[in-house]
Amino acid sequence: MSRVRARGVEIGGVRFSELRRATILQKRAFKPRLAYGYATLLLLWGLPHVRFLVARDGDRIVGCAIGDRNGGQARVVNICVDPDYQRQGIGARLLRALDTAIPEGDMVLMVEADNQTAKSLYRREGFKEVGVSRNYYGRNLDGIWMQKVRDGSSAAKIRI
Ligand SMILES: CC(C)(COP(=O)(O)OP(=O)(O)OC[C@H]1O[C@@H](n2cnc3c(N)ncnc32)[C@H](O)[C@@H]1OP(=O)(O)O)[C@@H](O)C(=O)NCCC(=O)NCCS
Incomplete structure (x- = not known):
């Protein structure tokens, strides 16, 4: 895939008319078993406690970040960027836009243990590894819980 130099990429809340393109992005960015389908994205789009952000390059949807509030914490449910970008x-x-959109409590997420790119991004953005869920993504595919403690939060145990 060719790499596209992103110049005017903007981030904002997803529109209903963009959900199909967000589904295509999911398929391009994730392994098949981890990509969210249209029905899941539609459901998330309609839930009031969910923040669903996209990165746009003109009409093209080149990234997405979905988060929600869960038990006083902010949770990153899904994040991806088109391989070209x-x-x-x-x-x-x-990630920063989601941080701003869901300001309450600590921020938590789950990442595949072998996803070094994502883990390195999260570490740079202030997340620390706080736990392991064995076989979370399948046999011998552990999930790593990561948490970012934010001002005003109590660094409480993760509650997922
Ligand atoms: C994880 C993911 C979202 C990161 O997206 P991204 O836009 O590439 O992230 P960033 O550009 O902010 O950072 C990634 C790397 O690019 C580097 N980078 C950022 N800007 C750069 C630039 N201008 N030039 C060169 N490198 C740059 C960062 O330093 C970082 O490098 P590192 O991995 O060596 O630390 C993306 O790889 C992805 O969609 N992966 C597939 C889906 C996935 O795994 N999602 C996470 C599930 S938990």
């Missing part, structure tokens, strides 16, 4: 800081921008 990766390694240009869009993932970090999406």
